Amino acid sequence: MMKLIEEVLVPAGHGRAFRVPRGALLEIVDVEGQQVADFISIREDNRTEWLSATHTRSTTLRLNLGVGDRLQTNWRRDIYEVIQDDVGMHDLITSMCDARRYRLDYGVEDHRSCRSNFLEALKPWGYEEWQIPDVINIFQNAPIRADRTFGNEIPTSKPGDKFVMRALLDGLVAAISACPQDLNPCNGFHPSPILARIVQDHASKPEEG
Numbered sequence: 001m002m003k004l005i006e007e008v009l010v011p012a013g014h015g016r017a018f019r020v021p022r023g024a025l026l027e028i029v030d031v032e033g034q035q036v037a038d039f040i041s042i043r044e045d046n047r048t049e050w051l052s053a054t055h056t057r058s059t060t061l062r063l064n065l066g067v068g069d070r071l072q073t074n075w076r077r078d079i080y081e082v083i084q085d086d087v088g089m090h091d092l093i094t095s096m097c098d099a100r101r102y103r104l105d106y107g108v109e110d111h112r113s114c115r116s117n118f119l120e121a122l123k124p125w126g127y128e129e130w131q132i133p134d135v136i137n138i139f140q141n142a143p144i145r146a147d148r149t150f151g152n153e154i155p156t157s158k159p160g161d162k163f164v165m166r167a168l169l170d171g172l173v174a175a176i177s178a179c180p181q182d183l184n185p186c187n188g189f190h191p192s193p194i195l196a197r198i199v200q201d202h203a204s205k206p207e208e209g
């Protein structure tokens, strides 16, 4: 039996943070399509452990995510398991956008960024900018080429496409930035909202965290 715990609409170009209980499902929905959801997760009860893109790559030995993958913390523990993936193209390489990126690469001051979105969203948890961990870019289309360079293209996600994970640890806070990048193809040149649904799945037997 599934029970909706919380629904969080992340407005286009903004960020939100929320708790995900162990065993619950986190559904990340690309509402309008072609939108990247920058994703980070931290442990509320232990500030030294967080979702790590590096450790996830090193464990799965792939530069994409798919059903059955177990995302890793910096302490090499399973933090989320991928349950459903409607898109099949995600990015574990590219850093999140920040004010410096818009200033240095595009000459734009005061552009919203994923980094400032996470800082705003994690304010209730007292996070400083330097504590924001590395990101996983759900729905980002960064194809790997034969010469090991990688691209940055319009996402293939369609309206309503979902990426669903199960939380495997206690005390998790997740944060999503509906990436505000409108100056390159990564959000189809049109930033749009992301919907997060936290669902209790009573059929599940969460592992010990």
Ligand SMILES: [Zn+2]
Binding pocket: 038, 096, 097, 098, 113, 114, 115, 177, 179, 180, 181
């Ligand atoms: Zn961004």
